Amino acid sequence: MWGVLSASLFFLPFNRLIASVILAAAIGMGVYHHVLTPLGLACLAFPAVAVWLHHQYRQQRIIRLAAEIFLVAYSVALFYHLIPGFNNPLMVVKDKVGPLSSLYSMYYNFDKALVPFLLFVCLPTLFNAGFADRKVGSRAWIILVLCVPALLLLAVLLGGLKIELHMPQWILAFLMANLFFVAMAEEALFRGYLQQRIRQWLGAYPALIITALLFGAAHIAGGMLMVAFATLAGVIYGLAWMWSGRLWVPILFHFGLNLVHLMFFTYPFYQQP
Known part of the structure; x- marks a missing residue:
């Protein structure tokens, strides 16, 4: 099931129809394996209606805007696991990857995986904003890559x-x-979504800073040091998006930072012995 869900996300930037068919299969498998309960399936009817309204009335600005606001709010609720009916399985249970590391648990989050699908409906340029900063050379990109281990250090x-x-x-x-x-x-x-929309309203650098601060605030549960760390990471990811205009670039930066963190540093935090 999780491989099927991952495949749907993989195809989403390239072919929405194929991605949707695979997602439907993943949802069916989720219901079969009780990861998605009947209540959760019923809750998905609300964004499905909003998606239909957004498409059916795309020429009517008020209806389209209302549908978009609802879909973004629903995406945030999925992000914070506020929608009932999802039994996200615990895949790693309070493991210590090393003697200095704190306990770590990992879930497979079906609800959070739905976020890109909803936001892609709201913003067709989600994965490719259609621009790239040609003034940014290879040296700047090398420095940005080096910022990943520098931030961890x-x-x-x-x-x-x-x-x-x-x-x-x-x-x-x-x-x-x-x-x-x-x-x-x-x-x-x-x-x-957020950095791209804010960029349309306020410009590139205000969008970069505001989105990084919001990203940091989203990690408040980890404490203020985690907020600061996530904010700086958000600047790195934001620059990667701003310079490339393609979402897969900050995705790889984000994934790379998390992987380097896991393999070479205490994970998720340092715990004094």
């Missing part, structure tokens, strides 16, 4: 992390979940 200096190498046995499950159910979902919301 900064967290070490601030005491939030320690260098600790490990290769957990559940890394393959982590790779799929983190790429499709975390990085893709979060980047679709923050860079693909």
Whole structure:
């Protein structure tokens, strides 16, 4: 089921019809395996109606705007697991990847994986904004890539992390979940939709800063150090989107940072012995 759901997300930027057919299969499998309950399936009827209204009345601005606002709000609710009826399975249960690492648990989040589908309806340029900053050369991109380990080393200096190498046995499950159910979902919301919309209203750099701050605030549960770390990471991801205009670039930056964090640093945090 999770491979099918990942495949639907993989095809989404290239062919919405194929992605939708595969998603329907994943939803059916989710119902069969009780990951999606009848209540959860019923709750999906509301965004389905909003999607229909957005498409059917796309020439009527008020209806289209109302449908978009509802779909974005519903996406945020899915992001924070506020929609009932989803039994997201726990794949890693309070594991310590190393002696200095804190306990870590990992879910496979069916609800969060639906976010890119809803936002793609709202914004057809979600995955490809149709621009690229030609003034940004290879040197700037190299510096941006180096900012990923630099940010993690900064967290070490601030005491939030320690260098600790490990290769957990559940890394393959982590790779799929983190790429499709975390990085893709979060980047679709923050860079693909929010930064792109705010850029249309306020310009490129205000959009970059505002979105990074919102991304940091979304990690408030991890404490203020995590908020600061996520805000700086949001600047990196935001620049990657702003310079390329393509969502897959910040997705790979986000995924790469999380993978480097897991393999070379205490994960998710440093815990004093």
